[in-house]
Amino acid sequence: NAGVTQTPKFQVLKTGQSMTLQCAQDMNHNSMYWYRQDPGMGLRLIYYSASEGTTDKGEVPNGYNVSRLNKREFSLRLESAAPSQTSVYFCASLQGRGGYTFGSGTRLTVV
Amino acid sequence: AQSVTQPDIHITVSEGASLELRCNYSYGATPYLFWYVQSPGQGLQLLLKYFSGDTLVQGIKGFEAEFKRSQSSFNLRKPSVHWSDAAEYFCAVGGDSGYSTLTFGKGTMLLVSP
Numbered sequence: 001n002a003g004v005t006q007t008p009k010f011q012v013l014k015t016g017q018s019m020t021l022q023c024a025q026d027m028n029h030n031s032m033y034w035y036r037q038d039p040g041m042g043l044r045l046i047y048y049s050a051s052e053g054t055t056d057k058g059e060v061p062n063g064y065n066v067s068r069l070n071k072r073e074f075s076l077r078l079e080s081a082a083p084s085q086t087s088v089y090f091c092a093s094l095q096g097r098g099g100y101t102f103g104s105g106t107r108l109t110v111v
Numbered sequence: 112a113q114s115v116t117q118p119d120i121h122i123t124v125s126e127g128a129s130l131e132l133r134c135n136y137s138y139g140a141t142p143y144l145f146w147y148v149q150s151p152g153q154g155l156q157l158l159l160k161y162f163s164g165d166t167l168v169q170g171i172k173g174f175e176a177e178f179k180r181s182q183s184s185f186n187l188r189k190p191s192v193h194w195s196d197a198a199e200y201f202c203a204v205g206g207d208s209g210y211s212t213l214t215f216g217k218g219t220m221l222l223v224s225p
Contacts, residue, residue: 033212040120042201042217043155058212090154097162099145100213102154 002026006091006103013081013110021076021106023091029101031094032074034058034066036087037105043090049074081110113138115202117216124192125224132187132219134202143211144185145203146176149218155201161185172196197223 004025013019025032030051035043035058045058049068063085065077078085086109092100114137124130136142143162147155159170166178176187185202199218205211 031211035215040217042115043215045212045214048212094211097143097160099157099160100155102147102156104154 004091004093004101004103006089006106008106009104010107011109013078013108015082015110017081018077018079019081019108020078021089021091021108022073023075023103024073025091025093025101026072027093027095027101028071029093029095030071032068033092033094033100034064034074034076035090035092036060037090038087046076046089078108081108083110086110113142113204113206113214115204115214115216117200117202117219119219120217121220121222123222123224126194127191130187130189130192130196130221132200132202132221134185134187134216135183136185136202136204137183138204138206140206143205144176144178145205145213146170146174146185146187147201147203147215148172149199149201151198158187158200192221192223194223194225197221 007022033048034046037043044060047066049055052071067075089106091103116135145160146158149155161168161178199220201218202216203213205213
């Protein structure tokens with residue numbers, strides 16, 4: 001099915017470890033986004049990419065880096081994971097005014 | 112800065128009763144408004160959106176929302192709630208650009224009682 005695919009779905013990291021969350025969309029959308037969701041906090045924007053080759057910080061970028069590898073793929077990297085980064089991470093894509101299409105999320109636990 | 116307030120953290124509604132979820136926004140220009148629904152362990156699904164025109168918008172699953180500029184509100188309604196509507200609902204606001212960054216409210220958890 002067309003949409004946004006995130007991998008992995010679940011991950012447990014030890015403090016200080018690094019990892020990359022992968023996101024790919026097959027809808028030829030220009031813009032892609034990474035959000036984190038924490039209980040009682042709603043969704044907060046980490047980084048976004050308005051178009052291929054560009055990335056910008058969102059509300060909570062500290063501790064993260066991103067790469068817009070091509071039009072389809074937008075990855076989120078944690079260089080040195082901290083317990084405060086335990087969260088559910090959502091990738092989304094957008095074309096025009098259609099509203100975001102979200103992936104199913106990655107549940108990350110940092111111990 | 113843009114912001115969204117969903118005043119109700121939890122709402123319990125009897126099955127078959129009507130529903131209204133409140134959303135107030137702050138945005139410096141013409142807002143684009145959205146409601147999303149999230150079932151447990153799932154991603155977010157778009158229910159409906161408002162860009163311009165008719166202030167009453169229809170969405171999927173029998174939901175509708177009304178944009179009231181004077182009150183900075185975009186409340187979600189459903190005439191008769193079904194048990195399957197139990198989920199978390201998020202209101203979001205963004206702007207008119209090709210790469211609009213949405214700001215989400217903190218969500219309202221809907222519980223449906225028999």
